[in-house]
Amino acid sequence: SRANDQQRQQAHRAFVATSFLRLAFQYEPDIEYYAHSKVVIGAMDNECPYCHALKFKKEPAGMCCASGKVQLPEIETPPEPLNGLLIGTDPDSNVFLKSIRTFNSCFQRSNRKSSKY
Secondary structure (H helix, E strand, O other): OHHHHHHHHHHHHHHHHHHHOOHHHHOOOOOOHHHOOOOOOOOOOEEOOOOOOEEOOOOOOOOOOOOOOOOOOOOOOOOOOHHHHHHOOOOOHHHHHHHHHHHHHHHHHHOOOOOOO
């Protein structure tokens, strides 16, 4: 019936609203949040005139490089075999590039420093 449909829609809206509540504090790197129908952040199509970083439409000016005040050195070419894996000349490149997010997540967790010990 129409009343049941409306109840289901309201319940679904409430579920979606609560499922996004405080989500930033429970981030899971394997979830593709951008693909959710309720997430609309737009395209990163504004380019910083100083560092050429791609930014979202409403991102404040200077957030990336302080309006040209911060300049990072050029990134050096990585050593082999990493360079070959990244640019696609290594036979294992496809597997590596498909798994790179997982690798980065593993390394970020293992690369924490503490001054206590």
